[in-house]
Amino acid sequence: MIKVSVTSTEVRNQSGNAKxxxxxxxxxxxxxxxxxxxxxxxxxxxxxxxxxxxxxNEQGAALFWPIGEYTLAxxxxxxxxxxxLAISPRLVPLKPAPAxxxxxx
Numbered sequence: 415m416i417k418v419s420v421t422s423t424e425v426r427n428q429s430g431n432a433k434x435x436x437x438x439x440x441x442x443x444x445x446x447x448x449x450x451x452x453x454x455x456x457x458x459x460x461x462x463x464x465x466x467x468x469x470x471n472e473q474g475a476a477l478f479w480p481i482g483e484y485t486l487a488x489x490x491x492x493x494x495x496x497x498x499l500a501i502s503p504r505l506v507p508l509k510p511a512p513a514x515x516x517x518x519x
Contacts, residue, residue, distance in 0.1 A: 415485050416485060416486050417485055417508070418446050418447070418448050418449070418484040418486065418505055419446065420447075422445065422481065423479075423480065424444070425444055425468065425476045425478050426443045427442050427476075428443065429441070440474075442478075443466065444466055444476075445463060445464070446463075446464055446479070446503075447461035447464070448462050466503045482507055485506050485508055486501075486506070487505065489504050
């Protein structure tokens with residue numbers, strides 16, 4: 415399981431015209447921190463900064479992720495049209511741990 419920490423709701427927009435087609439584009443990015451693993455399966459000591467592309471609502475506004483702890487949803491990993499393994503991050507909130515101390519009262 416890859417844990418993802420969202421620490422800010424700031425959104426960065428990048429827009430312009432595509433060189434190949436001349437069509438206008440507008441992408442919104444949000445910075446998240448992924449708790450990754452090395453090639454031997456050991457957790458890295460620090461989370462890594464990653465920018466993810468955000469979906470948009472019907473009005474074109476960015477649908478940013480609220481501050482919190484998440485994991486990657488299974489639908490984040492797919493096979494591209496070229497047959498390559500690809501990732502398009504979709505996040506699922508992690509449920510907070512139950513307050514064990516409160517239950518022992």
